[in-house]
Amino acid sequence: MAVRTKGSLCRFAVRDEATYGTFSSTNISRYAGTLTGLDTTADLTREDDPGECTYVRAGSCITGGAYGYKASFRHPAGAGWTKWLEMAVGSLTGIGTVRDITPFTTRIRAAADEVLAWCGCKVDTLEIASSAPGSLLAFSATVKAQYLCAPSASNSFVAADGTAFAMEPIDRPAGAAITDGSLLYYSTDGGTTWTSCDAKTWTLTVSRSLESDPAVIGGHSLDAGLGLIPQTCDLSLAFTQLSRSPTWDTLKLAGTEDLQFKKVVDGYTVLLTGCTLDAGDLPSRTQSTYDETVNVTASDITVTAV
Secondary structure, X not given: OOOOXXXXXXEEEEEEOOEXXXXXXXXXXXXXXXXXXXXXXXXXXXXXXXXXXXXXXXEEEEEEEEEEEEEEEEOEOOOOOHHHHHHHHOOOOOOOOOOOOOOEEEEEEEEOOEEEEEEEEEEEEEEEEEOOXXXXXXXXXXXXXXXXXXXXXXXXXXXXXXXXXXXXXXXXXXXXXXXXXXOEEEEOOOOOOOEEOOOOEEEEEEEOOOEEEEEEEOOEEEEEEXXXXXOOOXXXXXXXXXXXXXXXHHHHHOXXXXXXXXXXXXXXXXXXXXXXXXXXXXXXXXXXXXXXXXXXXXXXXXXXXX
């Protein structure tokens, strides 16, 4: 048995599936990020068969299983971090008419003798955040899955339908992690004029509210046996700044609409359009300096190379 120590959690890789829940032998695996934390979901629904004339149960059976994980990670610069936004939104050119997102298989090494693989994965929530200007960007993905394969000591796994597959590890690309190296800007005139938000911290969130479609696959009762269907595509941005003017109070109380926000991340411009502000989050004020938080709801997002 290998002791779980620093560095055991690694080799985070994903591969697009052509068919939901089925490992693709033709698609190419991608390095997904340098893990800082992993929470694994394996919720099995068990129902008891009551005994006859006794308190002792006659037996029990599993009638459902919900699988997934929440991964916290950094991402090397220039190594395709935009794929996470594409996996969450469905496209980098706006929400448009996209109704679904591509399923994928995930591979993570939890320890030297334990490798995990999930089939039929989809991003439920994606967060990209900065704790300060110049800081390393923190990524967090909450992923739902059809099935969590039995742990492997190597790279061999068995999917829910009994199909065996091998998913090799991917080396971490060279280069440092992405840092927060640009200003956050906003526009009230459709993108003609841009003004700095003076953001100290910020968090971009994409939420899909995935709904599970249950089925029995290969003898396994799976909550998401047939699919995971996106119900929404909610886009939000929250940032803090040192309060220095009535700008945000004025915009919030006026019910300003059609704001735009943009941020350059690792050579790509992330543009949020059709934005509104939460008028209910006016700051708590003190007799000294204080920060205020601005919560933004966006209608659409595009990501383009600078």
